[in-house]
Amino acid sequence: MKNDISLVEYQPGDKERLLKLTRDGNVAQKHVLRAKIVLKTLGGQNKNSIATELALTRPTVYLWIKRYREGGIANFLKDAPRSGRIPSLGEAKEKAIVEATLHNKPANATQWSVRLMAQVQGVSRMTVQRIWKKYNLKPHLVGTFKLSSDLQFVEKVKDVVGLYLNPPDKALVLSVDEKSQIQALDRMQPGLPLRPGHYATQPHDYKRHGTTTLFAALDMANGRVIGECMPKHRQTEFLKFLRRIDRETAHDLDLHLIVDNYSTHKGEKIQKWLARHPRIHFHFTPTSSSWLNMVERFFSEITTKMIRRGVFISVQSLIDSIMDYLEKHNQNPKRYVWTKDSGIIIDKVNSCKDVLGTGH
Numbered sequence: 001m002k003n004d005i006s007l008v009e010y011q012p013g014d015k016e017r018l019l020k021l022t023r024d025g026n027v028a029q030k031h032v033l034r035a036k037i038v039l040k041t042l043g044g045q046n047k048n049s050i051a052t053e054l055a056l057t058r059p060t061v062y063l064w065i066k067r068y069r070e071g072g073i074a075n076f077l078k079d080a081p082r083s084g085r086i087p088s089l090g091e092a093k094e095k096a097i098v099e100a101t102l103h104n105k106p107a108n109a110t111q112w113s114v115r116l117m118a119q120v121q122g123v124s125r126m127t128v129q130r131i132w133k134k135y136n137l138k139p140h141l142v143g144t145f146k147l148s149s150d151l152q153f154v155e156k157v158k159d160v161v162g163l164y165l166n167p168p169d170k171a172l173v174l175s176v177d178e179k180s181q182i183q184a185l186d187r188m189q190p191g192l193p194l195r196p197g198h199y200a201t202q203p204h205d206y207k208r209h210g211t212t213t214l215f216a217a218l219d220m221a222n223g224r225v226i227g228e229c230m231p232k233h234r235q236t237e238f239l240k241f242l243r244r245i246d247r248e249t250a251h252d253l254d255l256h257l258i259v260d261n262y263s264t265h266k267g268e269k270i271q272k273w274l275a276r277h278p279r280i281h282f283h284f285t286p287t288s289s290s291w292l293n294m295v296e297r298f299f300s301e302i303t304t305k306m307i308r309r310g311v312f313i314s315v316q317s318l319i320d321s322i323m324d325y326l327e328k329h330n331q332n333p334k335r336y337v338w339t340k341d342s343g344i345i346i347d348k349v350n351s352c353k354d355v356l357g358t359g360h
Helices: 002-006 014-023 029-042 047-053 058-071 091-103 114-121 125-134 153-165 235-248 268-276 295-307 315-331 342-356
Strands: 171-187 206-219 225-230 254-259 280-284
Touching: 014 029, 029 047, 029 058, 047 058, 091 114, 091 125, 114 125, 153 254, 153 280, 153 342, 171 235, 171 295, 171 315, 206 235, 206 295, 206 315, 225 235, 225 315, 235 254, 235 268, 235 280, 295 315
Parallel strands: 171 254, 254 280
Antiparallel strands: 171 206, 206 225
């Protein structure tokens, strides 16, 4: 025993630190106990007597003397890493839950719930929740998408994106479209106002006074919008709006208008008018690709900020609100900046087609 004790020696300043640990009321009791073991051992006390005096087992005494010998005080102030609780769920079961979530459907539903998966797999719902969280699985959510069937999809994407990223010299690029069927809705009763802890509310019931269509042309260079409300969205109204664009833009510049494939934009009247105005060029987005037309971003903004939660007692009040919004927008316009290269877009669409097994 003396040989064992002789292997344990004080490091400089350790005795004072150990004594301080045993007297400090803010130190964890487990650290106080370990300090006492070392002090008594270094004082020459027999390990068996230390175990008896401190109501410990001899292996415990041996453990902390060994830890002190190997690394000093700092070594016994921290616990050694433990293996942790043995997982109650094996890897095979975890894999089965993940595979079932990804590749199977329940017999009586279109998607899995935690309780249904737990019932089928014979585990708790919390186990399913932990596994879904670990692998970021969300079977309760579903997104929507639409792939363009346009045979000239690649060419049109390159054309439109090229105008955004590398606009031609001595020309204006305008993103043009119409937001049709904007409803003038008058709520049947007032909603509850916003309060701390409570969001504002609107009643379900409304009175529909009619609709209007907003024609808009977004200037990609500065963010200004040329806009006009009309009751319908036929060739006649679109031609009227084209004439306004022609009047309100500098005549020494070519105009490159990005439009969608709506039949109104391709009618005979439009084609004849374009033939008489060679400075105006149409660039069509692919079929089912309105997301490529930047004016849609402006439509989203005006819908969120003014139309959706507005109360309009007539179509004229709706039109007045829209035109007032346009006026204020144009007083301090902000550009909408396109950032995606056409190659990135085409690669993503092709990747999606590969997954779905389609190809054109």
